[in-house]
Amino acid sequence: MFVLCRNVVQARxxxxAGASGVYLDFLEMVGLGAAARELIAAGAWVAVAPPRIRKPGEEKIDRYLLSLGPAAILVRSLGALLDAxxxxxxxxxxxxxxxxxxAAREVLSRGLAAFTPSFDLDAAQLVALLDSPFxxxxxxVVHHPMPLFHMEHCVIAAALSEGKDHRTCGRPCEEHALSLRDRAGMDHPLEADVGCRNTVFHAAPQSxxxxxxxxxxGGVRRFRIELVREDAEGARRVVEAYRRLLAGEVAPAEVARGLRVEGSYGVVRGSLRVLQA
Structure with a gap:
């Protein structure tokens, strides 16, 4: 069980709580080096995640991440797959x-140690893909707030500053947490990465x-949890729930009930639902 974390508090x-290892996906990359060194020195399995979009000239980010000595690096684009x-x-x-x-055969032939199935698959399609030697x-990924969209425009800077870009906006993303509220009253977290690109995540994690x-x-050995804004207690609760599920100590329905805590939206099946014609 691996956990993708956005800050060192979540990673710790x-x-x-018993995670086998962590991915450090610090969207702003602030404190990433110190966190990686701390956790690696403590003997943890630590992988790193680059920004989801890599533009020409940003290859230095990959070199920096590798300089941290990670156990693995997350490949997020075909460009990175070809020339990382x-x-x-x-x-x-x-x-x-x-x-x-x-597709699984192709990406593995390019040197990947493992692959993450697409979020476009429903439950039946996911099971069919993995009912195989792959x-x-x-x-x-067994628990995550679904990324709804990724954009060049920085909503945070537009809402909280008079600046035009990262040189004049004052970096409000480092001090404030913004969400977009939909017509149903759900607050969807909005996060900026090191390139000032924004990702909106669904308010209710998909399980x-x-x-x-x-x-x-059926042979799957690697499972991942992805966090966004959970505090230490929230992260611990999620990891503990799935750790117990993998150990056979609780049933899936109990995990869903346990994560539907006061003040949260609970969990949903989201794109994993199998739609009937």
Missing amino acids: AALD PAGAPRIGDFSLNVTNKL APFAEV AAHLVPKLAK
Whole structure:
């Protein structure tokens, strides 16, 4: 069980709760180096995640991440798959859009140690993809707030500053947390990355808890939780719930009930729902 964390507080809590390792996906990359050095020195399995979009001239970010000595690096684009510098095992993220066995074979042939199935798959399609020799090479995301869209425009700077870009906006993203409220009253977290690009995440995390026993029995060995704004206690609660599920100590329905705590939206099946014609 691996946990993708946005700050060192989440990473410490995840490891304390029994995670096998953590991905450090610090969107602003502030404090990333210190966090990686601290956790690696403590003996933790630590991988790093680059920005989701990499433009020409941003290759230095990959070199910096590799200089931290990570156990692995998350590959998030076809460009990174083709020309990422050597130095650490590479794990393909969901954005490589592996939806079938042909795609799985292709990305693994490019040197990936594992791949993340696409979020476009529903439950039946995910099970069909992994009912194959590819199951041991898959890292299935079992809990995450779905990224709804990723954009060049920085809503945070537009809302909280008079600046035009990162040189004049005053970096309000480092001091404030913004969400977009929809017509149903749900607050969807909005986060900026190091390139000032924004990602909006769904307010209610999507859970694949109901699939975990079947996937584990079918040969899947790697599962991932992705966090966004959870505090230490929230991160610990989520990791503990799925750790117990993998150990066979609780049923999937109990995980869903346990994560539907006061003040949250609970969890949903989201794109994993199988729609009937």
